[in-house]
Amino acid sequence: MYNFFKLLFLVSLTLTFIMCSLLKNNAQSAVSSPDGKVNINFILKDGVPYYSVLYDGDVVIQPSSLGFRFKKIEPMNKDFVVLDMSTKSINETWQPVWGKTNEICNHYNELFVKLKEETELGRQIHLVFRAYNDGIGFRYILPEQPDLKDFEIISEETLFRFTGNHTAWWIPDEYDSYEQLYKETPLSKAKAVNTPITMKTENGLYLSVHEADLTDYAGMTLTAVKGEPNTLESNLVPWPDDVKVKASTPHRTPWRTIQISADAGGLIESNLIVNLNDPCVIEDPSWIKPMKYMGIWWGMHIGKETWHIGPKHGATTANSKRHIDFAAKHGIPALLIEGWNTGWENWGKEGAFNLTTPYPDFDLKEVVRYGREKGVVIIGHHETGGDAADYDRQIDSAFALYQKLGISAVKTGYAGRIFPNGQHHHGQWMVNHYRSVVENAAEHHIMIDAHEPIKPTGISRTYPNMMTREGVRGMEYNAWSDGNPPEHTTILPFTRMLAGPLDYTPGIFDLTFNRYKKYNRVYTTLAKQLALYVVLYSPLQMAADLPENYKNQPAFTFIENVPVNWDKTKVLNAEIGDFICIARKNGDNWYIGSITDENARRLEIPLTFLDSDKKYTAHIYTDAPDADWESNPTAIKINKYLVSHSDTITASLARGGGQAVRITPATEKEIKTLKDYTPLK
Numbered sequence: 001m002y003n004f005f006k007l008l009f010l011v012s013l014t015l016t017f018i019m020c021s022l023l024k025n026n027a028q029s030a031v032s033s034p035d036g037k038v039n040i041n042f043i044l045k046d047g048v049p050y051y052s053v054l055y056d057g058d059v060v061i062q063p064s065s066l067g068f069r070f071k072k073i074e075p076m077n078k079d080f081v082v083l084d085m086s087t088k089s090i091n092e093t094w095q096p097v098w099g100k101t102n103e104i105c106n107h108y109n110e111l112f113v114k115l116k117e118e119t120e121l122g123r124q125i126h127l128v129f130r131a132y133n134d135g136i137g138f139r140y141i142l143p144e145q146p147d148l149k150d151f152e153i154i155s156e157e158t159l160f161r162f163t164g165n166h167t168a169w170w171i172p173d174e175y176d177s178y179e180q181l182y183k184e185t186p187l188s189k190a191k192a193v194n195t196p197i198t199m200k201t202e203n204g205l206y207l208s209v210h211e212a213d214l215t216d217y218a219g220m221t222l223t224a225v226k227g228e229p230n231t232l233e234s235n236l237v238p239w240p241d242d243v244k245v246k247a248s249t250p251h252r253t254p255w256r257t258i259q260i261s262a263d264a265g266g267l268i269e270s271n272l273i274v275n276l277n278d279p280c281v282i283e284d285p286s287w288i289k290p291m292k293y294m295g296i297w298w299g300m301h302i303g304k305e306t307w308h309i310g311p312k313h314g315a316t317t318a319n320s321k322r323h324i325d326f327a328a329k330h331g332i333p334a335l336l337i338e339g340w341n342t343g344w345e346n347w348g349k350e351g352a353f354n355l356t357t358p359y360p361d362f363d364l365k366e367v368v369r370y371g372r373e374k375g376v377v378i379i380g381h382h383e384t385g386g387d388a389a390d391y392d393r394q395i396d397s398a399f400a401l402y403q404k405l406g407i408s409a410v411k412t413g414y415a416g417r418i419f420p421n422g423q424h425h426h427g428q429w430m431v432n433h434y435r436s437v438v439e440n441a442a443e444h445h446i447m448i449d450a451h452e453p454i455k456p457t458g459i460s461r462t463y464p465n466m467m468t469r470e471g472v473r474g475m476e477y478n479a480w481s482d483g484n485p486p487e488h489t490t491i492l493p494f495t496r497m498l499a500g501p502l503d504y505t506p507g508i509f510d511l512t513f514n515r516y517k518k519y520n521r522v523y524t525t526l527a528k529q530l531a532l533y534v535v536l537y538s539p540l541q542m543a544a545d546l547p548e549n550y551k552n553q554p555a556f557t558f559i560e561n562v563p564v565n566w567d568k569t570k571v572l573n574a575e576i577g578d579f580i581c582i583a584r585k586n587g588d589n590w591y592i593g594s595i596t597d598e599n600a601r602r603l604e605i606p607l608t609f610l611d612s613d614k615k616y617t618a619h620i621y622t623d624a625p626d627a628d629w630e631s632n633p634t635a636i637k638i639n640k641y642l643v644s645h646s647d648t649i650t651a652s653l654a655r656g657g658g659q660a661v662r663i664t665p666a667t668e669k670e671i672k673t674l675k676d677y678t679p680l681k
């Protein structure tokens with residue numbers, strides 16, 4: 001039986017729905033979350049549609065207008081009357097194929113509004129509003145109708161009128177990249193941003209605006225509206241001719257989402273984005289397997305090796321076998337090999353890469369065979385340099401080759417300007433391209449790790465072979481730029497990661513790599529690198545450093561053990577941009593990751609989530625008392641203690657530091673021999 005839905009489908013009668021009036025072009029209606037705290041109001045005032053949002057009685061979004069402008073046809077943003085309004089309530093649970101929890105509750109109340117123009121055209125727009133305990137979503141539907149067939153959207157005019165000059169964390173609205181450091185500013189300084197944008201209000205409420213189910217539509221950026229303080233408007237990424245979306249009815253927009261939480265951690269525990277996507281369409285997803293991987297990768301970024309063929313070529317048969325041997329010995333089940341195919345010398349040109357021809361010093365078949373013998377699968381690589389049109393031409397043969405060899409995961413890349421000319425990474429044409437790659441991959445039983453991707457919007461629920469992606473300023477920036485400052489990874493969980501998993505590629509042990517580069521380095525301690533495996537969730541998670549840097553390193557044991565799939569996730573303590581402490585459960589074991597920014601700090605971690613009748617062993621990997629990201633990054637202490645649910649452990653985090661903890665049920669021998677927990681001095 002297809003394992004996706006073991007669901008409880010409950011149409012609840014406890015709807016908190018009030019229809020106040022249904023006058024011609026003035027109407028009002030409301031819907032509330034199951035716990036009653038989140039309220040959405042729909043208002044039609046003099047024919048113009050608005051929505052507003054409240055949390056616990058406080059206004060979060062003031063009445064904000066909705067509508068579209070089109071090329072060549074009349075706008076649809078006024079002159080409406082209500083045709084019909086209805087509500088429904090859903091309460092179900094579903095099991096994701098992989099994820100931060102093994103079960104997800106999808107519980108909401110919905111208001112469905114049908115609007116019709118009172119003008120001669122009489123065109124219809126439908127609006128769907130869903131109120132969840134962890135936020136809201138709404139989308140537009142343009143139904144099939146005689147007077148609206150093909151259309152070209154010039155602008156979607158969705159407003160978000162916030163109630164104050166909140167503190168905001170954001171990256172700029174680049175149409176081709178999400179690889180920026182997050183800025184923390186008052187909302188008034190966030191003039192043009194990519195989503196998710198996260199905010200904290202004066203009352204300490206946390207909000208994050210994003211989108212869900214981005215399908216056959218342009219990615220949404222947000223721009224400040226001139227003359228209207230604290231107001232952002234949707235601004236879609238354009239086609240080369242400046243049109244935003246080209247489509248025909250029936251068509252629907254992605255959900256416009258606002259996650260809402262009384263504490264920062266609640267944003268991370270929220271499942272709003274995946275809940276607003278369609279259920280899994282892959283009938284038997286048993287071939288989809290989260291896994292850790294190593295790579296012939298970091299060597300190229302630090303200059304030890306090259307992608308192209310030559311004396312330093314990384315992807316040789318011999319070097320691949322050396323990596324496979326190391327991975328096999330340490331139980332890492334997969335190896336990414338970049339630079340295996342011809343064309344890297346042409347990177348930047350149109351049609352540069354041949355995705356089926358290996359370089360002469362790389363025997364693809366033999367490497368795959370050797371890996372299989374050792375229990376290590378190969379992760380394939382399709383760098384396109386941004387030439388998506390050429391990828392479309394090669395993709396069938398490229399995936400067929402990998403499938404024939406039994407390669408079940410492929411990393412894709414779009415590092416460069418998009419071909420066809422003038423298209424953007426985040427525009428509708430590329431949204432459709434990225435989706436067709438995922439669909440094509442599913443047919444070939446291939447999992448995808450996309451770099452230079454479109455942002456995640458929860459489509460991994462529908463296509464769980466869409467495992468992870470970049471769309472972030474990841475580890476590689478430490479190899480060749482001024483790097484990622486210590487606070488970067490304390491912001492990502494509350495911004496980029498609310499959208500979905502992240503291929504950050506943690507696990508660098510040689511933090512300064514002076515042998516290869518004098519002026520670049522990683523801006524953390526070693527213990528923080530370990531903690532990132534718990535903090536930064538990804539179902540494909542890399543151990544990114546060179547194998548030689550993991551040799552004889554007791555800290556590597558943590559990476560060997562840490563899972564890539566979780567039954568439970570709890571944020572224990574967090575403040576955006578300062579620190580975060582997350583506990584995750586897999587089977588009977590718990591893992592706790594704590595990280596800090598550039599400030600040293602002490603966090604107390606009560607272990608109340610452990611079973612009260614059991615003894616556990618805590619394997620603690622923590623910054624040594626004299627550790628410091630700048631002057632002494634590799635100083636780490638590794639200790640084992642006996643703990644129970646009544647213990648509180650301390651994380652004494654160095655500047656740029658972290659602590660990683662693995663908690664396993666204690667064996668008889670451990671109960672007899674291990675010391676009780678005592679914090680490091």
Ligand code: NOJ
Pocket residue numbers: 297338383413415451452470476
């Ligand atoms: C950029 C990707 O982020 C990186 O991981 C990859 O190694 C290079 N492009 C080459 O494909």
Ligand code: CA
Pocket residue numbers: 487577578597598
């Ligand atoms: Ca800070």
